[in-house]
Amino acid sequence: MEKNLNITVLLVDDNEDIIDFITDDLSDQYNVRSAGNGLKALEILKSEPIQMVISDIMMPGMDGLELCKIIKSSVELSHIPVILLTAKNTLQSKIEGLETGADAYVEKPFSPEFLQVQISSLLKNRDKVKAYFANSPLLHIKTMAYSRADEQFLEKLQQIINNSLNDPDLDVEHLADQMNMSRPTFYRKIKAISDLSPNELINLTRLKKAAELLNEGTLKIYEIAEMVGYSSQTQFGRNFSRQFGMSPTDYLNNQQAEKKNRPI
Missing domain, CATH: 1.10.10.60 (Homeodomain-like)
Known part of the structure; x- marks a missing residue:
């Protein structure tokens, strides 16, 4: 599968095994950057063009919910789609994730194929919206x-x-x-x-x-x-x-x- 050099995905997780697992799966298609926590992720987001954030929720320091909230409320970053990963399987945790502005929610354990589909769907939908806007006069x-x-x-x-x-x-x-x-x-x-x-x-x-x-x-x-x-x-x-x-x-x-x- 050909790599899309225009798309850089930022993975945020304090578990190096998870980072390695997802990076190995996504690196054939996308440029992949990683951060061990929310604060490091923000440093990368403010200095590099990132097209997608995939973040664990449970992390020390700044968790995924707080990171997502900051991304979605920041004018410089609010356009970036965010996928939240969590081992929590409760309705309340899903509600919390979506209330912060997350674009998708993936429960651990997940199949690499499912995550790939989520990423592809979000990016394709945004491309369709951009094209529709450009081609529609009113x-x-x-x-x-x-x-x-x-x-x-x-x-x-x-x-x-x-x-x-x-x-x-x-x-x-x-x-x-x-x-x-x-x-x-x-x-x-x-x-x-x-x-x-x-x-x-x-x-x-x-x-x-x-x-x-x-x-x-x-x-x-x-x-x-x-x-x-x-x-x-x-x-x-x-x-x-x-x-x-x-x-x-x-x-x-x-x-x-x-x-x-x-x-x-």
Whole structure:
């Protein structure tokens, strides 16, 4: 099976045998990092791009529940899916795990195949959401949120971009500054949550706003192009077609036809 070099999984467990067991199984497919406790895991998370955390619950110092809670409440980390492992087989322990924002819960002992399926399912679902957002003209950016922290981050980002949408020079420096984040941290967050660079996300937001205005049907296409930061209607049309598979004119006609055919 070919290794996915874009995916790094962080294993967190104070039992070295468990770390070795899971690493041996996952390393054919993913890059694998490990930490013996929650504090060490946080150090790695803040310094390296991690796409998945698999953590035991019972650990000295900082346990898996506390680690998960910190990840899901941190703007820089909240997009990262977390799978919790535990030997506890009680409903209450499962509830506690899910209340911290965990994306999945796996009981020990578990089969390697079951863990593999959980990881693959979480990653594939996120990829589907990202693709659906990118290809759907009227879908709001916060549909990509998997936590309350993500939702707040994306709503604030959307507002900042919209406030400067007619500025052709809007760039990542301005956004990172407005979001009170360093440029590398901001870039890593946007890339992880959307699979887009910040500049690509800015352009997509311009095009989605254009689709919204086209849907309202009150402005000319050249007026909309200018409102969303394009100095050239031709460039606007080319980018719109590349993103959504149809020209602004075709999109406008389709939306008008749909409105006419809707039952009263």
